[in-house]
Amino acid sequence: MEDKLRNDPHFIRLLAQKIHDLSEGLEKIKIMHVCGTHEHTIVASGLRSLLPKNIFLVSGPGCPVCITPQKDIERMIFLAEHGLTITTFGDMLNIPTTSGSLADAKARGADIRVVYGISNALAIAKKEEKEVVHFGIGFETTVPTSSVALLSEPDNFSILSVHRTIPEALEFLMKNDLKVDGLIDPGHVSSIIGVRPYVPVSKKYKISQVISGFEPGDIMLSVYMLLCQISEQRADVENEYVRAVRENGNKKAKDMINQTFEHVDAAWRALPMIPSSGLAIRKRFEDWDALCRHEDILSDFVYEFKEDSACRCKEILLGVCSSEECPLFRSVCTPDSPIGPCMVSAEGTCNISYIYGQS
């Protein structure tokens, strides 16, 4: 594999030089990525320090843990407190809500278990006689793993789907006058959906996009490709991550998603409702949809929305505010006692900024 080249400081310096040369003729350029793993590479490798002063790399709403609505977390806590076994990815455990976190519920005795993937959740269901509900979070990368579980029609198992989709979110951000000049699209979401779903956004809003891999060299190359597009006034969707993203994506995975899920309007934490950006389990699979399967319990669930104090996660998710600009950052909001979701997840912008000491 050629990862050595993509991590080679000499190669990255060459790219940085090409970026500097190109940027001389450009005004202030703002590039947004929408992926926590991209932010991690950017910050951990200090890539922002290699960019010219007029090129800004900002982080958008690309952490599924951060954008999962409080209501759904509270719903899972409610189910756990009614005796069901809950399985969840570890990052969700400490996300705060106004009625505490899943970890708090676990400390009170609820049966909440951390899993690495949905296969572990299915194995737990097989072993236990109790009902197991899996917290189905994640973007298109994770959705087909939920589809595989649904298609296996397991006993005593259901999913609460809070799956969200990226192209619809990008469309929403652009429609709402997001002031960016280029988008770095998430590589592993694109492994599933391919290149084409991004094209309408580029056409409609004249925005340049590059699908990027996750090595430092991938990101630098993607920035360079975007700057080439911008200086040539092109608004195309280009694929830098060719080794893992095909033009049409992964057909097998897409077919499974279509069989099991349908698009619905959906809330994103700290953002408004985004049309068609959620994936609900199709009626044919309602026996494995926690909302239907546990309707009796959930009919007593009451959710009361309360504003998240002075937390600026909303602006951080939209790339208009940095973690350092939030009054809570590093003072009262830390990874050990997070106030907002961006501080909890290892892919949250504030968590990454806190750990690596820059934003």
Next chain:
Amino acid sequence: MCLAIPGKIIKKHGSKGIVDYDGAQFEVRLDLVNVEVGDYVIVHTGFAIEKLSEEDAKESIDIWRQIGELQNGG
């Protein structure tokens, strides 16, 4: 969350396989891909989500070649 890591398939039995990540070996689900032993895949939450193709990567992006030439020259 969309973190996925590359590995090589060293065993395959039905919809499951063993992937080697530079020495560490784990069972992964292969439901989402058409792959054979010896193929490289990227794995997300225990599922192989796509076959990796370094050949495609090398042949398809002109910019890589340009940078490569610069590097060789530099």
